Amino acid sequence: DPKIIQKPKYLVAVTGSEKILICEQYLGHNAMYWYRQSAKKPLEFMFSYSYQKLMDNQTASSRFQPQSSKKNHLDLQITALKPDDSATYFCASSGTGGVYEQYFGPGTRLTVL
Amino acid sequence: GDSVTQTEGQVALSEEDFLTIHCNYSASGYPTLFWYVQYPGEGPQLLFRASRDKEKGSSRGFEATYDKGTTSFHLRKASVQESDSAVYYCALSADSNYQLIWGSGTKLIIKP
Numbered sequence: 353d354p355k356i357i358q359k360p361k362y363l364v365a366v367t368g369s370e371k372i373l374i375c376e377q378y379l380g381h382n383a384m385y386w387y388r389q390s391a392k393k394p395l396e397f398m399f400s401y402s403y404q405k406l407m408d409n410q411t412a413s414s415r416f417q418p419q420s421s422k423k424n425h426l427d428l429q430i431t432a433l434k435p436d437d438s439a440t441y442f443c444a445s446s447g448t449g450g451v452y453e454q455y456f457g458p459g460t461r462l463t464v465l
Numbered sequence: 466g467d468s469v470t471q472t473e474g475q476v477a478l479s480e481e482d483f484l485t486i487h488c489n490y491s492a493s494g495y496p497t498l499f500w501y502v503q504y505p506g507e508g509p510q511l512l513f514r515a516s517r518d519k520e521k522g523s524s525r526g527f528e529a530t531y532d533k534g535t536t537s538f539h540l541r542k543a544s545v546q547e548s549d550s551a552v553y554y555c556a557l558s559a560d561s562n563y564q565l566i567w568g569s570g571t572k573l574i575i576k577p
Contacts (some may be wrong), residue, residue, distance in 0.1 A: 356508075385564075394570040395509065395554060408564060442508045451497040451516065451558045454565055456508030 355379050356457035358443050363462045365433050372419075373428040373460045375443030383407075384426040385444040385454065386418060395442070401426055402448055433464045467492040467559050471568035478545050479576050486540040486571045488529070488555035496557040498522075498531055498538040499565065503552045512540075512553075547575045 359374040377384065386398040400408045404420040415437075417429045430437060440459040446452040470489045478484060490496065497516045501509040513522035518533040527542045540553060555568040 394552075395503075395567055397565075397567065400564050444508070453499065453511045453514060454509075456510065459508055 354458070356443060356445060356455060358441075358457040358460050360460060361458065363460055365462065365464050367433060367435060367464060369433050370429065370431045371433065371462070373430070373441050373443075373462070375426050375428070375457060377424050377443070377445040377455075377457075379445055379455060380424075381445035381455075382423070382448045383446045383452075384420070385446075386426065386428050387442040387444060387456075388439045389442065389459075390439040398428075399426075430462075435464045438462060438464045467496070467557060467566045469555050469557055469566055469568035471555055471571050473571045474569070475572045475574065477574040477576055480546055481544045484540070484542040484545045484549075484573065486553055486555075486573070488538045488540065488568060490536050490538065490555075490557050492557055492559050492566075494559055495533075496559045498529075499556040499558070500527065500529055500538070500540050501554040501556060503554065503570075505551070509554055545573070545575055547577075549573060550575045 356377045365371050383402045385400045388396045398411045399418045415431045419427045440461045442459045443457040444454040446454045468491045472487045499514045500512040502512050503509040513524040515522040515531040521530045529538050529540045552570045552572050554570045556565045
């Protein structure tokens with residue numbers, strides 16, 4: 353069974369619209385993360401949450417807003433979409449209180465037309 | 466701030482060649498070092514980690530030794546296979562901080 357679920361797997365949106373990317377983890381972790389990976393570019397850290405609180409935000413734009421409705425959920429709302437937002441978005445999770453590896457979901461590939 | 470440097474953006478080898486991917490880090494304290502692998506269409510997954518000077522991490526024929534003196538954690542494999550084609554990321558986690566600092570990744574291409 354998948355331990356980190358991301359929905360949808362593929363998403364096509366029009367410029368200016370708003371979308372929500374879903375992430376649920378069933379690993380019992382207290383820390384969750386969002387990363388972005390554009391075509392042929394390295395992994396780019398966006399946000400980290402611990403116990404449903406924002407710990408770090410490396411995203412310059414306020415158009416990207418994480419939402420944590422439950423301990424094991426961290427969704428990503430993106431507003432006023434632009435073609436440059438086209439990328440694969442990965443959710444990850446880890447333990448806290450020490451050094452833990454991060455486990456990644458399969459990603460959501462977003463295309464903005 | 467802490468950082469990880471991978472000098473090779475891409476490495477192209479033939480099957481059975483020896484692989485080295487360089488990773489150097491800069492961090493205060495005593496970080497834990499990781500190697501992750503990302504296959505096409507998937508999220509990154511952990512290869513292995515090391516937490517102490519001279520500790521060797523290894524998995525699936527890949528290995529790296531934590532070297533505090535040279536601040537390095539180079540990835541090596543004696544004989545690569547086509548199935549090793551992927552992007553490899555070096556990362557570190559600094560003391561008392563569970564967030565990871567990532568290198569820019571190295572794409573390994575195995576030539577037919």
